[in-house]
Amino acid sequence: MSDKSTIEWTDATWNPVRGCTKISAGCKHCYAETFAERFRGVPEHPFEFGFDIRLVPHKLEEPLKWRTPRMVFVNSMSDLFHQAVPDEYILNVARVMRDARWHTFQVLTKRADRLHRMLGGVLAPFAKLPNIWWGVSVENRKHGVPRIALLQDAPAAVRFLSIEPLLAGLGRAFVDNGRAPRHRLGDRGRGERAGRAADGA
Numbered sequence: 684m685s686d687k688s689t690i691e692w693t694d695a696t697w698n699p700v701r702g703c704t705k706i707s708a709g710c711k712h713c714y715a716e717t718f719a720e721r722f723r724g725v726p727e728h729p730f731e732f733g734f735d736i737r738l739v740p741h742k743l744e745e746p747l748k749w750r751t752p753r754m755v756f757v758n759s760m761s762d763l764f765h766q767a768v769p770d771e772y773i774l775n776v777a778r779v780m781r782d783a784r785w786h787t788f789q790v791l792t793k794r795a796d797r798l799h800r801m802l803g804g805v806l807a808p809f810a811k812l813p814n815i816w817w818g819v820s821v822e823n824r825k826h827g828v829p830r831i832a833l834l835q836d837a838p839a840a841v842r843f844l845s846i847e848p849l850l851a852g853l854g855r856a857f858v859d860n861g862r863a864p865r866h867r868l869g870d871r872g873r874g875e876r877a878g879r880a881a882d883g884a
């Protein structure tokens with residue numbers, strides 16, 4: 684959405700998809716939904732249609748125009764792996780991330796099953812690119828642990844976790860207050876990227 688971000692662990696946000704639907708407990712207080720719904724019905728506003736999911740193809744090439752290297756949070760206002768986003772569109776997003784290799788992209792999802800399936804399939808050529816981090820949100824034992832397992836099993840070069848600390852049910856090893864330094868999951872099962880998903884997936 685913007686080349687500036689107030690999210691502490693990223694420099695910019697990029698939203699080639701807008702809107703989403705809830706999938707698990709961690710969606711209950713979705714910041715993106717609250718923000719988007721504020722503008723429902725406002726003509727010409729990016730969120731004129733509130734939090735209804737839709738593709739925004741004219742945003743696809745935005746990172747290619749940013750010449751300074753940035754940490755880019757992909758779809759802070761959506762979830763790239765939502766079922767309404769076609770495979771081909773996700774591929775187009777991945778192609779831009781590959782071509783804009785001077786940036787680092789953080790792709791965060793709650794749809795870990797689709798992430799896993801696609802990284803092992805059509806997204807395989809992009810899975811090993813060092814400038815694309817693939818991550819899942821961890822909110823509680825029921826939803827978080829299976830997502831971690833799927834992420835660990837995905838053939839990604841860089842993996843990360845976004846921990847939502849206020850939701851109970853996780854062991855202490857995974858709970859973070861949002862002030863921890865970043866860790867990359869470079870090797871299967873080692874460490875975790877701890878942080879807070881202020882919005883988005």
Ligand code: SF4
Nearest residue numbers: 703704710713883884
């Ligand atoms: S953007 Fe994330 S938190 Fe919000 S509804 Fe979608 S998956 Fe849930």
